[in-house]
Amino acid sequence: MAHHQVLIIGGGNAGLSIASKLLIQNSSLKIGIIEPSEKHYYQPAWTLVGGGAFDVNDTIKNEKDYIPKGTTWIKDAVATFEPEQNQVTCKSGDKHTYDYMVVVPGIQLDWHKVKGLKETLGKNGVTSNYLVEYAPYTWELLRNFKGGNAIFTNPNTPIKCGGAPQKIMYLAGDYILKNGLQPKTNIHFYSGGGIIFGVKKYADVLNQVIARYKIKTHFKHNLVEINGPNKKAFFEDENGNRIEQAFDFIHVTPPQSAPDFIKNSPLAVPGNAFGWVDVDKFTTQHNRYPNIFSCGDASSLPNAKTGAAIRKQAPVLVENLLHIMKGGKLDAKYTGYGSCPLVTGYGKLVLAEFDYDNNPMETFPFNQGKERWSMWMLKTKVLPWMYWNRILQGRA
Numbered sequence: 001m002a003h004h005q006v007l008i009i010g011g012g013n014a015g016l017s018i019a020s021k022l023l024i025q026n027s028s029l030k031i032g033i034i035e036p037s038e039k040h041y042y043q044p045a046w047t048l049v050g051g052g053a054f055d056v057n058d059t060i061k062n063e064k065d066y067i068p069k070g071t072t073w074i075k076d077a078v079a080t081f082e083p084e085q086n087q088v089t090c091k092s093g094d095k096h097t098y099d100y101m102v103v104v105p106g107i108q109l110d111w112h113k114v115k116g117l118k119e120t121l122g123k124n125g126v127t128s129n130y131l132v133e134y135a136p137y138t139w140e141l142l143r144n145f146k147g148g149n150a151i152f153t154n155p156n157t158p159i160k161c162g163g164a165p166q167k168i169m170y171l172a173g174d175y176i177l178k179n180g181l182q183p184k185t186n187i188h189f190y191s192g193g194g195i196i197f198g199v200k201k202y203a204d205v206l207n208q209v210i211a212r213y214k215i216k217t218h219f220k221h222n223l224v225e226i227n228g229p230n231k232k233a234f235f236e237d238e239n240g241n242r243i244e245q246a247f248d249f250i251h252v253t254p255p256q257s258a259p260d261f262i263k264n265s266p267l268a269v270p271g272n273a274f275g276w277v278d279v280d281k282f283t284t285q286h287n288r289y290p291n292i293f294s295c296g297d298a299s300s301l302p303n304a305k306t307g308a309a310i311r312k313q314a315p316v317l318v319e320n321l322l323h324i325m326k327g328g329k330l331d332a333k334y335t336g337y338g339s340c341p342l343v344t345g346y347g348k349l350v351l352a353e354f355d356y357d358n359n360p361m362e363t364f365p366f367n368q369g370k371e372r373w374s375m376w377m378l379k380t381k382v383l384p385w386m387y388w389n390r391i392l393q394g395r396a
């Protein structure tokens with residue numbers, strides 16, 4: 001049994017940024033990070049990998065090279081939480097105790113919720129940028145595409161990067177247009193949601209993009225089954241009707257929820273099927289266990305689940321955690337800032353930034369509701385560099 005002043009569950013985007021930021025403020029803290037993976041991934045670039053615009057190898061690095069110096073990496077996975085004893089139990093059977101805990105293990109991809117999907121993923125024209133091993137397959141399918149039905153799905157659950165199901169569709173739409181395939185192609189967007197984007201300013205430009213690529217949208221249609229060998233996808237609409245759609249190429253965004261070990265723990269929002277870690281939406285403190293904090297994809301913070309949002313959540317969490325360690329108050333408040341770099345074609349991007357109430361919260365002194373090459377450069381060059389060199393080090 002090992003004891004840590006601060007125990008962090010998950011060494012992903014949020015976990016490493018928070019550990020680094022804590023150490024910048026107080027280098028004497030004893031921090032343990034429980035993280036099972038040898039590799040660390042820059043997931044936002046998987047969209048670009050799927051579009052043939054980024055090398056997948058540049059999205060994968062060794063976790064050990066990014067674990068902040070001065071912290072202890074516990075290479076294990078948490079299985080259960082015993083918050084009354086300030087303790088966690090890992091898959092190995094080891095137990096760890098803490099004074100304070102930060103729970104940031106990301107989101108779970110629920111492939112099993114779509115019948116036939118797991119069996120056919122990565123073959124038969126069925127792909128997903130949500131897994132590092134299949135993002136290159138998306139590009140393989142696209143560059144071999146000769147026309148037919150190209151289908152893109154978006155589930156009816158919250159997902160990480162709400163824009164990702166559309167971004168790959170717009171890259172494909174641009175590829176199809178530029179290669180003269182539009183006359184013999186049908187692009188369909190099947191979404192479990194009811195609208196293209198929650199912020200009107202950005203929805204307006206996306207609707208123009210959809211018209212440019214001649215995309216047919218079907219809202220409130222949820223993917224329920226895939227038959228890979230027969231190249232058929234089945235959707236359910238809001239009235240429970242079953243719709244059959246033939247495909248030549250299908251990019252699937254899986255249903256998502258909190259990891260099962262969170263869902264089945266006392267930390268989860270009571271009675272909520274998605275099972276997020278139950279935190280206050282402004283302070284990031286757990287609603288029932290004051291020495292526990294969470295943010296990022298696994299948390300109940302009710303906004304876009306993105307790395308961009310974590311950049312604004314992490315400083316709030318760190319400030320509040322350090323305050324209560326000194327017996328102070330939770331002064332820092334998260335505004336709900338979320339951002340989505342909406343790739344709308346090769347060399348084109350709309351940088352959506354907004355708060356909890358879907359009001360735009362833009363960074364740049366120009367209209368971000370326009371497609372821009374400069375924002376494409378931000379996504380393809382600046383942000384990946386910042387991630388590996390500043391964000392994980394707690395310096396951005």
Ligand SMILES: Cc1cc2nc3c(=O)[nH]c(=O)nc-3n(C[C@H](O)[C@H](O)[C@H](O)COP(=O)(O)OP(=O)(O)OC[C@H]3O[C@@H](n4cnc5c(N)ncnc54)[C@H](O)[C@@H]3O)c2cc1C
Pocket residue numbers: 009010011012013014015034035036037042043044045046047076077078079104105106107129130160161164259261295296297298305306307308309310339340341
């Ligand atoms: C295709 C795609 C496109 C995206 N595009 C963008 C974008 O353009 N912009 C943007 O800002 N964001 C984007 N995102 C989202 C972004 O990657 C996530 O929001 C971000 O990584 C979430 O950080 P996190 O720390 O909460 O989770 P993660 O970074 O996923 O890290 C979670 C960590 O917890 C670990 N873990 C899991 N289980 C356990 C356990 N039992 N015990 C201990 N540790 C555990 C995992 O191994 C992992 O390292 C995209 C994601 C995808 C998949």
